[in-house]
Amino acid sequence: MFQQHLPTVTVPEYDEVIDRNDVTLLKTPGDWKIVDGDLAMTRRGDIMINNPEYSTLFRLVNWWRFNYPVLHVMFHAVFPSSVGRERLEGELDSLFKDSAKKSPHPMMNFDYDEYHRINDTMGAEEVARGVYAGSIVIALSNALQSLRSDLGGKSADWDEALPRYGNCSFGQVIGASANNVRHADEWATTVAPTLQQLQSMRVLSLVLDESLDPPDGSRHRFGREISPETLQVICDGSMVALEKAFFAFAKDMHRLVIQARKLSQAPQ
Secondary structure (H helix, E strand, O other): OOOOOOOOOOOOOOHHHHHHHHOOOOOOOOOEEEOOEEEOOOOOEEOOEEEHHHHHHHHHHHHHHHHHHHHHHHHHHHHHHHHHHHHHHHHHHHHHHHHHOOOOOOOOOOOOOHHHHHHHHHHHHHHHHHHHHHHHHHHHHHHHHHHHHHHOOEEEEEEEOOOOEOEEEEHHHHHHHHHHHHHHHHHHHHHOOOOHHHHHHHHHHHOOOOOOOOOOOOOOOOOOOHHHHEEEEEHHHOOOHHHHHHHHHHHHHHHHHHHHHHHHOOOO
């Protein structure tokens, strides 16, 4: 994986991201909003475009665009071509076969230095997968939490929005996976999970189809690096599928927030 050449990835065009993810609201031209003769600002201090919801989705699209090159490189390190792994496994197999050909006692003339080199490379690649996957889910989680905050979304909107995996929303899965990255060592060394830890573990249990037995999580196995597994469930190794799920969740969060707002404003 470390030796493979990764192609240069350019920042995708704004309209390209909007079109391929059908972000309908942003297909309407945007313009600065004027209030009392002055430029309106968002809660983050940016110039507002059209209205708060438009500005929020505009910001999210640009977040994805500008982060796409590094996300793409990390993603393809999490899900590398099978060629590299097969090559290393082939080298390991050849090492044993060559040693067996040279002597009736192959372990006497075995090339242990080469054996350790191959094993170390394979181990480093596996660790790197966790590092890159963890970076991806934390970045996605932070971006979506900002979206939720800017839209004024509630916990119910976050939990209900589509798409879903194991009856958990995309946001729940990414959030639980990000919590695992941040606190995996605490999870691994805590005899019985706290209620806060257990909340994330229950999501991971559902999405990974890995039962908590007993239900209090006292024998959980979620102290390991979970993010490569959750990304696999979400997108099956496809960056296109990850982008589609990311924006599908953002759009449905927006729909639920607007729907709730209309219901609250309806005459009783």
